[in-house]
Amino acid sequence: MMLKGKKTMRNKRKEITNQEISIIKRLIDMKIPNQEILGHINKSRGDVCNHINNGRITDIKKGKIGNNVKMATQEEANHFINIDSIENLLIHKDGYLLGRESETLEYKESFGGIKDSRLLQTIQGMANNKGGYIVFGIKESNDANISKRYKIKGIDEKEQNDLMGDNKKISEKLQSNFGEEVKYKKECKTINNKTIGYLKIEEAENKPIINTQGDIYYRYDAETKKMAKGDLVRILNEYQGKILKPILYKFINTILENGIENSAILNIATGSIKGKSGSFLIDKELLPKISFIKEGNFVEKNGAPVFVLKGDVRTAEVVRVNIKEADIYNIFFNKEDIDANEAKRCLEVIAESQCKWIPMRYFIKKANMDKEQTIEMLKKIKTTKKSYVKNHIEVLNNDEPVALSDTNIFIGKIKKKQNFEYLIKKDADINKITKAIMSLEVKDFDSKYMLKQLLWLHRKYSSSKYVTNIRKAIAYVDKSLFE
Incomplete structure (x- = not known):
């Protein structure tokens, strides 16, 4: 009786459903081999005890099973066999x-x-x-x-x-x-x-x-x-959650390590400190005057209030990591006030850039170096992109003046600080504007206006066939303003 019962249960597990029959019919119609169809069906069944054999596929093909079951649609079959894999895409x-x-x-x-x-x-x-x-x-x-x-x-x-x-x-x-x-x-x-x-x-x-x-x-x-706006909001919320979770986990772990009863949260904007044991408020006028000192050191500074910090206290320099070419342009256009070390890191990135025409003089100035010192620094960079470095050194050594031309109608418009967005009526105007820029002397244009217009031009047409001339114009302005 027990053996008979087990056999009945096993047969019941291996019964094929109408949904599976409809899918199999469509896969047969798609001329997928029996063994491959069997693989898809058994994969969906999971446990090997529930797998069917190849005979079931043959019976369906011959009409012995599920003769009255309707064939699945193409979309249903695609979904069932995971159409997102490249093998299934090419059926x-x-x-x-x-x-x-x-x-x-x-x-x-x-x-x-x-x-x-x-x-x-x-x-x-x-x-x-x-x-x-x-x-x-x-x-x-x-x-x-x-x-x-x-x-x-x-x-x-x-x-x-x-x-x-x-x-x-x-x-x-x-x-x-x-x-x-x-x-x-x-x-x-x-x-x-x-x-x-x-x-x-x-x-x-x-x-x-x-x-x-x-x-x-x-x-x-x-x-x-x-x-669409809704999708953008959703993605930004997901990204915000991705960023905030590690920060929150860090705070929670710190609280758990110290003990909830020994922890409190300081709002540095309001001066409010709240914890399990109660809360107190630091006077707002006192907040900017507070000095933090390492325990064991004596500090006296005009009676300034002092908070004692336990453990090692270190000063940290905020640095930009993984500088990319896009960062180079952003720093240049916005004239970011970077220090000498960061300027040198930017020059190292520029040296390995395939783009020959890229702003360099701004970073040389920020690095407190002259042209000769910069060239020596570039030569010492350990890189496999020696040809790119050579190109940038050639650009630095090129001191030939750009010939002025007063025939370009855009020269006067640029001197009057007109927006490039309204000046460009057709693609050919892009080249005319870049030539006009390179025909101007530094006294002929306002630097703030010029950098703003070049930023727009670079973002708008950086993927166009005019990108080389745009970059040449940017490099020319960089040289004019900062050499």
Whole structure:
């Protein structure tokens, strides 16, 4: 009786549900091999004791089981087998992919290079959401008689080489466009005798990713567009929570270590100190006059009130870590008052920058060095990017004056402090403005106005084909103001 009971229980566990039958029918229709279908079904069942065998798939295929069960939809099957994996994304039938575009999937007919603005928007949108795949070599069907389908077209050898080429170029382009790292993977695969390529975009750790134009793109269902206010608020709240949690945990751990009865919280703005044993208030007029001293040291300073701190007291220097090229421009445009050590760190970053035209003189001045001292410092930097360092030394040694020109109509407008935003009517005006800037002497323009206008110009057009001339103009102003 017991053995019979166990057999009955085991058979009951292995009964196949109508939902599983409907999914299996769709997977059979997708021409997925029996063994692969079996793997998907048993994976969803979990415990090996609940697994079914290959015979069940064969019985469904022959109509012996679930003959009256309706076949699942494509979307239901995709969801069941986890369509987000690249293997499932590439499932195809009769030359067409069976998957559809979604918030984690975008199809593109070709790969036109990482500079494609629409591609950059999609990368940014996916990084700001959950990540996803961008697949190249897929053409949307234009047959009006059928629903939207995606044909496997493939990409040519040049596109394959461009996609799989120098990782550094792609990483640098993403870095310059977003001001921070966007993680990705890339690969080419052959399906249906055609080669397709894809980028897998990782979800960003620090959201939102913002491009140099100040726009925030987000990946919605099968489309990328500027982020809605509600999504931005949600992401900012999530980020705030991510930042605050470690701080709160640190305070809580400190309180637990000291004991709740021995701990209190000081509000340095109001002077209020509150704890389990009660609270008291430090007079507001007293707060800025309080001196903190190390226990055991004697201090007398015009009768200033003194708080005694137990333990070691150390002074700390606030430093900027992991300086990036975007930080260099921000410091320059805002004329941040950095100390000599930080200025030297900035010069080290500049030396390894691929960009030849980048502000340097401001940082040389802040580092309290002259040109010769700077060149010696650059030569001593240990780096594999010797060619970049050489370029920057050449720029420093170039003392040739820029020829003045009074034929440029923008010279007078700049002298009158007109906004670049209103001066640029067409793309060709960008080059004319940069040439006008480099035709001016320092006495001809207001430094505050010029830096503000260059900041706008740099952010607006840093991803355009005019970026080199814009950077030359910035470097020229840097040289004019700070050399």
